[in-house]
Amino acid sequence: MTSSLAPRRRTLPAVLASALLAAAALLAPASPAAAHDELVSTDPSADAVLDALPPQITLTFSADVLTDAGATVVEVTDASGASLTAGDPEPAGPEVTQELTGAASGAVTVKWRVVSSDGHPIDGSFAFTVPEASPTPTATPTTSSSPSPTAAASPAPTETAETTPAPVQESSEASPLPWILLAVALVIVAGVLVYVFASRGRRNTAGGGTTGR
């Protein structure tokens, strides 16, 4: 019934609200979405440098993963792409264990996919490093014992003994100024939008009487 005038009247607050929402979204970009389970930790941890390939890897999630057949997939490959898994992954509660086998050298990549407790599949990957398979006996016979006599302390009796003053250190820390400027700019944009819509609404109501007839 009252839908003829209501949309135009709601336009201004809607624009203002969306502008403020956009500002909030820009100023808080890393707000974690309350979503399904996530990978909490791994053993070995991501980017770890190990002495040898571990007998198994363990993934720990924030909640129990589903144990349906095929729900859990763990692929572990070495640098050449050869699989290092032995058997199927074993989900138990929030943990997933995958036995490993074979010899690996260099980067080992783990790709996993599980179905979290809310029924949504999640996946990810990480990598760790094991040493090269051949135990290279690095003897390091580099006896570079050159005394390097070039470091003779030259007196350099220059009269201009004015030591150059240390340059003023620029502020190394990332100042919040860009964010403040961005917020100010967004407020200005919101204000302009408010003005435009307010003036347009005034013009519509003023012109409605003359153009009606």
Ligand SMILES: [Cu+2]
């Ligand atoms: Cu979910």
